[in-house]
Amino acid sequence: EDKVVQSPLSLVVHEGDTVTLNCSYEVTNFRSLLWYKQEKKAPTFLFMLTSSGIEKKSGRLSSILDKKELFSILNITATQTGDSAVYLCAVEASRKTSYDKVIFGPGTSLSVIP
């Protein structure tokens, strides 16, 4: 059965700390891994990763994928209170007989305190 696991499920840090969020997966016919940030409402897209070892970066956020070990990490440096959110990891898997399935993990709830 396809599954996506995230750890930790919740995390509290102080402003300025660096955090690493983990996502591991077991899916058939992996296509891509996506990270979203959800602040109470709509998840907003952060990164899409398809190749191993290539870091994607956007400001203080970065992410990398390891397709051999089946995991990805999301790093946030110099955290700010505005980084407080649930971070969702999702994996897209190809299906020959139906749509390309997207499987979401449970999310990591990050709280950044001043």
Place this chain on the structure above:
Amino acid sequence: DGGITQSPKYLFRKEGQNVTLSCEQNLNHDAMYWYRQDPGQGLRLIYYSQIVNDFQKGDIAEGYSVSREKKESFPLTVTSAQKNPTAFYLCASAIAGTGLNQPQHFGDGTRLSIL
């Protein structure tokens, strides 16, 4: 501005009632999706549609129904057969299914509660 609009933001339902959640997008996306989010769980797919007048069941379709009469609109009906409907419902759209490595765009969600 282009985007996805879900309404209402909050919805209350009495037991035995059907309710319909609205989802409209002006992104010209072909594919649309409905997810359910419960506390501590990831998003679970209810229904999806990749083209007008066609839709497919997701992982938890029981007790729900949808229609796709227009490209822009994908309403979700929560029927009385859904025994535990209290949840946060998210609608999403994408360019053409998810096979083109394009991320989904999400609406702001509808929170449904049972009275």
